[in-house]
Amino acid sequence: MIVTLLQYTPDPEKLIEYSARVCYLSQERITPTSHKTFLSGLLKNGHLSVFEHASATFFIEGISRACSHQLVRHRLASFSQQSQRYVEEKGFAYVTPPEIAQHPEALAYYQSLMSTLQQAYEKLVSLGIKREDARFLLPNATHTALSVTANFREWLHIIDMRVSPHAQWEIRDLLILIWKELYTIAPVVFGLTYFEYWSKDIEYKKEIFSQRIEI
Numbered sequence: 001m002i003v004t005l006l007q008y009t010p011d012p013e014k015l016i017e018y019s020a021r022v023c024y025l026s027q028e029r030i031t032p033t034s035h036k037t038f039l040s041g042l043l044k045n046g047h048l049s050v051f052e053h054a055s056a057t058f059f060i061e062g063i064s065r066a067c068s069h070q071l072v073r074h075r076l077a078s079f080s081q082q083s084q085r086y087v088e089e090k091g092f093a094y095v096t097p098p099e100i101a102q103h104p105e106a107l108a109y110y111q112s113l114m115s116t117l118q119q120a121y122e123k124l125v126s127l128g129i130k131r132e133d134a135r136f137l138l139p140n141a142t143h144t145a146l147s148v149t150a151n152f153r154e155w156l157h158i159i160d161m162r163v164s165p166h167a168q169w170e171i172r173d174l175l176i177l178i179w180k181e182l183y184t185i186a187p188v189v190f191g192l193t194y195f196e197y198w199s200k201d202i203e204y205k206k207e208i209f210s211q212r213i214e215i
């Protein structure tokens, strides 16, 4: 999978600080570093609506339709996804789950079935069947691409739900890559503070943070 950060709110943490300080008319207390303790306090207190002032957009490629189906359940994010009606899927690329990849017999069977499905799709299209109908035999493993925009509050929520031992490996890997990008542009918001106060699996978050995000 490939995750590309397309756009994000410029200087997002200072914008969130300014917006939140409007509540108290304390903008005159802004300094170059004041957002660090101020935003940490907001995250601890659960004053989370102010984190909706900043957003980020990602282009995601090479995930399965199974994974994208999980991602698009997050209703406060905005999505544009590669269409299987308008885009030709001849010779479609597909995801191989690691458990299958590590099992030679299962892998051979899986690859053979994918090859059969690729041929079947091509056959239907060559018979004049529209892509929108030929796609009914495409598997959950088929690669897809999406552009996804969400505000920082929603990204925190999605990371919390999906960077979890209960989430499936593919969407977890995806959200770890997204978390890393978000941490780079907003280290106070996407550090551990939010999760320390609001996450059900903080020990897991800490482990992932030290191994995959902070580095």
Ligand SMILES: Cc1cc2nc3c(=O)[nH]c(=O)nc-3n(C[C@H](O)[C@H](O)[C@H](O)COP(=O)(O)OP(=O)(O)OC[C@H]3O[C@@H](n4cnc5c(N)ncnc54)[C@H](O)[C@@H]3O)c2cc1C
Binding pocket: 073, 074, 075, 076, 077, 154, 157, 161, 162, 166, 167, 168
């Ligand atoms: C480990 C795991 C297993 C799952 N298994 C299943 C499954 O078996 N079957 C299944 O169908 N789904 C499953 N899901 C998906 C899950 O039920 C949610 O649809 C998905 O995680 C989106 O979560 P959300 O609704 O909290 O978030 P979002 O849609 O991102 O919304 C963010 C938050 O906004 C608020 N909100 C959004 N919309 C509304 C609304 N209409 N009314 C009130 N508040 C709202 C809520 O506080 C919500 O938490 C699973 C998710 C996970 C993480």
